[in-house]
Amino acid sequence: MKAGRENDRIVLSFALLEVEMLRRALSSIIRNYRIKPAEINPRVAGAWYSTRGCAAAGMTDEQTREWIETLHEMKTANLDALRGWRRKLVPAPGKSARLELTDEEAHTLMIALNDHRLMRAARYDLGEEEMNVRTLTQFMSLKPRRQAALVEISFLAGIIEAILALLPGNYGDWTVYAQ
Amino acid sequence: MDTETLPAPVEITSTKVEEAFEKSWNVVVWNDPINQMTYVVFVFMKVLAFTMEKATRHMLEVHRQGKSIVASETREKAELYHQQIQAHGLIVTIERSEV
Numbered sequence: 001m002k003a004g005r006e007n008d009r010i011v012l013s014f015a016l017l018e019v020e021m022l023r024r025a026l027s028s029i030i031r032n033y034r035i036k037p038a039e040i041n042p043r044v045a046g047a048w049y050s051t052r053g054c055a056a057a058g059m060t061d062e063q064t065r066e067w068i069e070t071l072h073e074m075k076t077a078n079l080d081a082l083r084g085w086r087r088k089l090v091p092a093p094g095k096s097a098r099l100e101l102t103d104e105e106a107h108t109l110m111i112a113l114n115d116h117r118l119m120r121a122a123r124y125d126l127g128e129e130e131m132n133v134r135t136l137t138q139f140m141s142l143k144p145r146r147q148a149a150l151v152e153i154s155f156l157a158g159i160i161e162a163i164l165a166l167l168p169g170n171y172g173d174w175t176v177y178a179q
Numbered sequence: 180m181d182t183e184t185l186p187a188p189v190e191i192t193s194t195k196v197e198e199a200f201e202k203s204w205n206v207v208v209w210n211d212p213i214n215q216m217t218y219v220v221f222v223f224m225k226v227l228a229f230t231m232e233k234a235t236r237h238m239l240e241v242h243r244q245g246k247s248i249v250a251s252e253t254r255e256k257a258e259l260y261h262q263q264i265q266a267h268g269l270i271v272t273i274e275r276s277e278v
Contacts, residue, residue, distance in 0.1 A: 048268075050265070050270065052270070052272055053261050053265065053271055053272040053273060056272040056273060056274055057204075057257075057258065057261070057272070057273045057274070067262065070262060071262065071265065071266055074266050075266075107225075110218070110221075111266070111267055111268065114214070114218060114267070114268045115268055117213055117268075118213055118214075118268050121212075121213045126212075126213075127212050128212040130212075131212040131213065132212075153213070157215055160215060160217075160218055161215065161217060164217050164218065164221055167221075169221070169224060169231075170231075171217050171220055171221045171224070171231075172217055173231065174216070174217060174220040174231055174234065174235040174238070177231060177232045177235040177236070178235060178239060
């Protein structure tokens with residue numbers, strides 16, 4: 001993947017296999033964003049629509065339902081944009097596919113990709129231990145589907161880091177303040 | 180001239196008014212193994228309008244200590260932050276602050 005800024009836009013270029021990975025991720029995000037919170041896979045619900053905070057705040061059941069509905073609406077509001085980006089990602093041999101994003105669009109894409117990372121981690125029970133895999137031996141000890149999920153999570157993390165480095169705000173500079 | 184006694188004024192307890200404006204609700208962000216450090220800094224800067232320095236301090240507190248109180252606000256504001264931060268994928272709760 002290549003990332004840069006051109007004429008006030010963030011431009012992301014993806015090679016063939018990256019295009020396919022991103023298309024599949026977007027398809028999955030779109031499919032799962034459309035599912036109502038009460039009907040979604042329980043593990044995904046735990047990742048996206050956790051009511052832990054509502055319980056701690058002493059919200060009533062009705063307030064919690066409304067709160068979850070608002071979260072769902074925030075996600076579905078981005079469906080058209082996600083579909084548009086998926087349409088632009090057409091894999092072609094020898095050619096890269098490009099996404100040109102305004103800063104606002106980059107925010108939206110980043111949040112959606114992060115949602116997908118959270119969903120994958122929840123579905124395949126990937127936690128601290130799996131996210132801190134340091135050797136191939138450790139990686140290969142995971143079942144194939146968990147390996148694939150970990151690779152996907154890592155790939156999308158790279159896109160998010162690239163976007164954050166290009167957004168006004170220089171978010172990657174936080175290390176200057178780390179002690 | 181006829182006189183009329185006005186009804187007794189309704190006494191509004193100050194307690195409820197004070198409660199609504201008291202910044203007595205903490206917004207707590209919890210650690211998780213998935214969200215990237217840079218992304219957490221971004222969320223704190225975007226949602227809470229933190230400087231990068233403050234966002235980094237709270238992000239590292241979440242990372243090292245498991246959680247961080249990122250705001251102490253009125254109930255209404257705390258609920259808004261709660262929803263916006265969770266919409267970005269972070270684990271967040273609100274709780275009454277211990278005064």
